[in-house]
Amino acid sequence: MKHLLIITCLLLIPYLGISQTVEQINKPTVAELDQITPFSDGLAAVRKGDQWGFIDEEGQLVIGFRNDLVWNKNPQTDNPGVEGIGYPQFKNGRCVVREVKEDGIARYGFIDKKGNMAIPAEFLNVSPFSEGHAVGIYESKSLRGKNTFQLKIYDYDFTEVVVNEVGEMIWPIQERQNIVMSGKLYKLPELQAKMISDHLLAVKDKANKWKIVKPKF
Template sequence: MKKTLILWVLALMVTIPASAQVLNNIDEIAPFSEGLAAVRKGKQWGFINEEGKMVIEYRDDIFASAKVDETKTDVSGVKYPIFSEGLCIIKSTVEDGVPVFGFMDTSGKIVIEPQFLNVFPFKDGFTTAVLFDKSFKGENEFKLKIFEYKFFDVRVSSTGEITDYFEKRDHVQMTVKRYQMPEIGAKIIHKNLVATHKAGQGWTIENLETKK
C-alpha cells in the first residue's frame, strides 16, 4: 500500500508542470500583441506570455497614457503598453519632470534610451519622433552650469540610430507647468516617403532614398 501511494504521488508530480505559475492581485490586463500581454499591479506594468508566465517583471518605466486620446497614434494614444515590431515604449523624466520616451525589447532590455518628447510606434523598422537634446556648454561667472537645448523632428531606426534630421523645433518649454507635448512634425507615409510639416506651409513629401 505504501509503495502504491509513493508511485501515485510521483505520477502526480510528473503531470504538474514545473513551470506552473499563478498570478494574483492583477489590477488590469491588456490585450495580447506579438505574443505578449501587459498586466498592471498598482502603478507598475509587466508582461506575460501566451502560457500565462511572467516574462517581464513589474516595473515603473513601462508606459501607458494616463489620459488617452484615441484619435492619436503617438504616445498620447497609447492606452495599454504593447509591442510593435518587438519594441515597447518606456518612459523616464528630465528637467522639471517632463517625460521622455524610449523603447525596450521583448526581454525587457532597454534598446533605445528615453530621449524623445513624442514618438510614433515602429513600422517597417523605422519611426519618427521629436528628439530632445541637452548639451553642457560651460559655466558662467557665478559657476552655474549652462546648457543648450535643441529639439528636432527625426527618423529613428529600430536599433536606435537617428538616420534623418528634419525640422528644428522651437518654443518648447521644459518645465511641467508650461510644458505641452509637441506634435510630431514628420511622419512616415510609405517606406522611404516621409511627410514633414512647416507652420503656414502645410506638408512636404520627401523620398529619403533619392535624397541621399
Template sequence: MKNSRKLWGLIVLMFTTALSAQTIGNIDEIAPFSEGLAAVRQGEQWGFINDQGTLVIDFRDDIYWNKNADLSKEDVAAVKYPVFNEGLCMIVKKVEDGVPVFGFINTKGETVIEPQFLNIYPFENGVTTGVLFDKTFRGENEFKLKIYDYKFFDVMVNTQGEITDYFEKRDHIQMTVKRYKMPDIGAKILNKGLVAIHKQDKGWEIRKLDTKN
C-alpha cells in the first residue's frame, strides 16, 4: 500500500512539473516586454507571456499591430507591436465596410474599453484623447433597409473607458473602406487640466478643463 502511494505521489509530481515547464513553440515574432508582459505572434494572432515565459493571454486575432507602422506618428498609426500601457493593450474590430475601430483589453485579456474609436493616442496619467465613433439605429426605410445615424467627436477618455469630455463634433468622415481615411485626432492633452482643441478653419484653441474630480 505504501509503495502504491509513493508511486502515485511520484506520478502527481511529474505531472505538476510538466505543467509548470510550459513550452510555447511556433513563434514568429516576439515583442519587447512592457509592464511585465511581452506579446508573441503565431501567424496573424498574438498572445502575451509573463516574465516567467508563461502564456497568460491566449492567442487571439483582435490584438492590434501594424507591421508598416509610421513611427513618426503618436497615434494608432505608430503601433508596430502590441504593448501594454497603463494596464491596457489595444484591440481592433472591423465595422461597416471593413473600417477599423479600436478598444482595449486589460492584463487578464478582458475587454475594458469596447472598440469605438477611429483613432486614439496612448494613455498617459490615466487619460487620453481620441476620435469617438457612435452609431445609432434610427429605423427602416420603405425598402426595409436599416438606417443609422453616425456621429463623431473628439473626446477625452480615461482608463476605465469613461468619456470625461466631449470636444468638437467631427464631420465628413466616410465610413466605407474604399473612401475611408483615418482621421487625425483634434484634441491633444498639453498638461493636467489643459488641452488643445482643433477647430475647423480656425486652427488650435487652448482650453482649461475642470479638474475638480
C-alpha cells in the first residue's frame, strides 16, 4: 500500500502544477566525472580526466579539480608509500599532494580539507596518515660549494621519520643511504617503515626483515 501511494503521488506531480522532467528533477551537483571514490573523512574524491577534486556529503564540490593530488592507475597495494595510493583520500584530515621542485624531483606533502597546504612538500616519499601519524623520508641539504662550471654542489642527509598532523617530525626512525639526488639518476626511495597502530612501527632492517618498534611520543 505504501509503494502504491508513492507511485500515485509521482503520477500526480504534473497535475499539481509541477511539470519537471526526470532529467530536471535529477539535476547533478557535479557532472561529467570519470571516477567517483568512497567517502573518507566526510569527503569523496572525484576525477575528471587526470585531475581530482573533492565533494562533500551534500554532493557539492568543495575542493576544485587540481593536478597535484597523488594517485596511481595501477597502485602497488602492499606499498606503504605514494606508489600504493590508488586515489586521493583524506585520512586524519590530510591528503597527499605532489610538488615537482626546480631540480625536477618530486616532493610530497599534505593539504587540509579546505585544500590548503597543511604540511609542506618536503618529503621524498610519504605514507597516508593513519591514527594521527604518517611516515616520510625527509631530505636536508647543505651547500658544499661550486664546481668548475659554477654549479652548486650540495651534501644531503636523509632520515625516515614519523610526522604528526601539524607537520612536526616527532620521531626519527632511521638514516637512509644511497639516494642519488640527480634528475637523470634519481629513483623514488621506498619507505622502509610503516605505522601499524597509533603507538607501534614496523621497520625493515638491512636483511630485509621486519621488526616492531615502539616509539616514545
